[in-house]
């Protein structure tokens with residue numbers, strides 16, 4: 001499995017317009033070489049890979065999470081993936097102001113599904129516990145996104161400082 005340590009952590013944030021597959025090469029190479037054969041779509045164990053713009057595969061976290069099973073990378077006939085021993089991607093989750101707990105409505109759905117415990121709840125005086133997300137621990141699996149009843153979680157990309 002890939003190294004989930006903080007070693008590869010990343011600095012600059014921007015909101016992605018689309019999310020490609022884990023371990024995938026840069027966007028230009030991907031669009032040049034992906035044949036849109038759909039093998040990765042069929043292979044994905046959580047069915048989160050969909051046909052995006054131009055028929056190119058894209059991850060849709062509203063459908064579920066990436067389990068890092070590596071099936072997409074294993075099945076692809078083209079040289080489009082980095083070794084799956086590397087960190088899969090630089091994306092991380094972020095919690096936006098529409099979070100119910102931040103509006104004093106009890107909810108811990110995101111924390112309940114986060115396997116790596118990147119989301120911790122902190123009790124507020126006179127209020128309900130609010131979530132704090134540690135981006136250094138988050139691996140970008142996306143599990144928290146689809147379970148949020150307020151659609152308050154989004155993903156952002158980071159830029160690698162080192163490989």
Ligand code: SF4
Nearest residue numbers: 044066067069070072
């Ligand atoms: S690693 Fe597995 S779960 Fe994640 S996108 Fe690829 S096939 Fe789907």
Ligand code: SF4
Nearest residue numbers: 034035037038040076
């Ligand atoms: S399996 Fe590879 S070539 Fe085929 S659609 Fe997926 S990424 Fe593109």
Ligand code: SF4
Nearest residue numbers: 114138139141142144
């Ligand atoms: S994206 Fe995955 S690892 Fe990151 S906070 Fe959400 S559930 Fe946890």
